[in-house]
Amino acid sequence: MKFTVDQIAQLIQGTVDGDGSASISTFNKIEEGKTGSISFLANPKYESYLYQSEATAIIVAADLVLKEKPLATLIKVKDPYSAFTLLLQKYQEFTSVKEIGIQQPSYLAEDAKTGLNLYLGQFSSIGKGSTIGKDTYIAAHVTIGNKVSIGDNCVIYPGVVIYNDTVIGNNCTIHANAVIGSDGFGFAPQADGTFSTIPQLGNVVIEDGVSIGANATIDRATMGSTLIKKGVKIDNLVQIAHNVEVGANTAIAAQTGVSGSTKIGQNCLIGGQVGVAGHISIANKTIVTAQSGVTKTVRKEGQILGGTPASPNSEYLKRNALLRQLPDLLKRLES
Template sequence: MKFTVDQIATIIQGAVEGDGTQTITGFDKIEEGKSGSISFLSNPKYEAYLYDTDATAVIVASDLVLKSPVKSTLIRVKEPYVAFTILLQKYQEMTAERETGISIHAIIEAGVKVGQSIFVGRFTFIDSHVSIGNSTSIHSHVSIGKNVHIGDNCIIYPGVVIYKDTIIGNNVVIHSNAVIGSDGFGHAPQSDGTYKAIPQLGNVVIEDDVSIGANSTVDRATMGSTYIRKGVKLDNLVQIAHNVDVGAHTAIASQTGISGSTKIGEYCLIAGQVGIAGHLTIAPKTIITGRTGITKSIKEAGQTLGGYPAMNNAEFLKRSALIRRLPELFEQIKNIK
């Protein structure tokens, strides 16, 4: 990487404050910034580092008022985090060395249709009647079942398993060891106390621009489809059960589990270790804080929820504060008695 500050400002549509001719050769966190690097300031918690960092340039908000002089050249933008993300993406695009071709060690069954400029790595297995779009990369040790459709510009990382009949759109990224289309957890209790497996006859549909983290699982539907809608982002270690419908542009953090047949609205933010019961509906733009338990449907859009069972997050924080005072309050009650 070798760009001037002015060139970077043009890419992210920012205004330079300082010497725009300086050369940038790398990226650093603001607290670790050194000469030649560029960083960004988005979270106010890190503002103190702005006045000490040795980074050559820092991307900051347009309306940031400096409390003291800075050594770095500033690039002022409306949203620093977004601008820095755009910069990283541009750099990745420019430096990526994309492989093409099909390894002689891959196994591809009859009836597979492949697009142009695809890549298939070593020891990958692709079953019959699969279709793969243009410029899609499928890395080593991937297993793809029958009748799977994968769109254009997808990246399937090593160790991914995609069961039969799965439909994957364009620009989808699936990270290592994710499992797509495994059986949903359907077992009918019998009179003798045993369980009988319920056949899972549906599939999984993943729409465009989805990212699925490592070791996550998306179960196939019992009937119909499990849906991961356009633009959804799943972290590592996320469990999506059968017949769940995750709305467009929803983001779900690690170790969250969503039970069967629940519908998640669009633009929701679900933090880590959240548990959501089955057959519920979550309204659009709901924010669910970490370790929250959802036991009933959320009908009002735009709420922030916390606790177990889930409640308004402000109320949950108040209750948590009171719980911490319980020993003190108990002693006061004993003294009154």
Template sequence: MEFTVGQVAEVLRGDVEGDAALRIDRLAKIEEARDGSLTFLANPKYEPQLYTTGASAVIVSRTQELRHPVAATLIRVDDPYTCFTTLLEFYQQASRTGRRGVEEPAFIGPNSTIGENHYRGAFSYIGHDCEIGPDVVIFPHVYIGDRVKIGAGTILYAGVKIYAETVIGARCTVHAGAVIGSDGFGFAPQPDGSYRTIPQIGNVVLEDNVSIGANATIDCATMGSTIIREGSKVDNLVQIAHNVEIGRHTVVASQTGISGSTKIGDFCVLAGQTGLAGHLTLANRTTVTAQSGVGKSIKEEGVFLQGSPAFNLRDSLRANAIFRRLPDLERRLDVLERNLTAPEKS
């Protein structure tokens, strides 16, 4: 893909200082950029590289002052970091979704429909009575069960498995190996010590602009729906159990496990390797730090949790500080006890 600096500036609503006709064919880091590259400067510590970069053009702030001559053409914008992120998103979308048409063999079941400009890779399977929107990209070896609905512009990478009745919104991304809609972990103990399987007859709903990482698993509901709401991002190797509800624009980092029927609010952050017990509620904007275990509901918004069991971050830090001092405190206590019990000298 190739664009002129002027075209890029128009998309970003920026102002060009230099040659607007220069052609750009790649995005690069400022220290690695060469002729034909577009880069950006957002962090002041990289400013010296603005004067030495080999990039053809650099996105900078409107307020950026130049201390030395700059060879590159500049595109001045309000927020260089956000603008460069926008370009990365555009480049990624264009490079990943450039494929169109159907590779054989590929199967689509009876009464299933799929919109225009889609791509279906070899050995992909679509069950019956599915409704798939336009511009959807389905990579090879994707399995889509019966009566699945998928919105426009969604991307399913190789090896994704979508169970029956799943609903996926528009512009979602499901990375390789993810499983959406597998049975929830429901087993009823019997008097003889065995377990009887509880049928899981619900589904999974992913709202618009949701991202699911590679090899993540989202279980269907026992009844009703497991729901991941608009804009939320789930990392690789995450387990989300049956009937869980995750609010809007919440992020869940790798190796997190969320037990059944837990409800997580909007704009929450679950860091890596966190664990949540079942039937809990986390209020909006709750942050759970890495390797923490949450065993009770959090009703207050904006709380930071740490530890296992997790509790308020400030209290946890104080407790950890005291824990590190325990050997010294023990020695001081021994000295005090000896002084108190030692016989007095006449």
């Protein structure tokens, strides 16, 4: 699939500086640009590559002041990163062919209801009383339990397991081998040191536009619902425990764990390998840096938190700096 620089400029509403008739057939990072590829410059850190890149075209900011003349044709736009993202999205739309139809062997319970244009891959199963919306793609080797509801235009990748009673909205993506609706870790300690299992009778509810990463796990509620609100993005290997609520448009990076009954606000950014304690809440727009441990309720919105136990990140960084100077400080004080 080939486009001219002019065609691309029109698509992303940019102006061309150079040869608009040049032909583009692929994408590249600016430092790896080759003839026939288009790239972009958003981070000033990479500006030096602009002048050396062999890419045929590079998307740049309209207000960029050039230090020398690049080899490439430029497409000038307001926001190069957004423009490039848009270009990738359009490319994906043009090139992806959505398959439909039910492959065999597969298992579809007699009373399951499926919408128009369903794709159901080989060796996948949909249990009793489940409902799947239209335009939804269920890859091979997916297990969907009983009384599950999945909305329209979702993509469920291979190996995903969705337990009974789970509810999933529209436009959701679930990556391979993620598990939705497994039992919460509920065990009541007994006098003799053994544990009694607390039945987990609730479910998981996932709203519209949610993305869940590979091998992530989201446990069902003991009672009620574990709730992932609209637009939430969850990365690979994340653990969401029973009865957690994650607010709209919050993003959670890989390998983070959220303990039971905790409520995370909306528009939060939680870094990778973060631990969040149980039965607390985190205010909207909180940013938690990677590997931190949030142990207490965060009431004030919009803070950046770091360290374990998490505190405002600036304090955490100060303490870390001080800690590095400590040997010298103590020597000086003792002398």
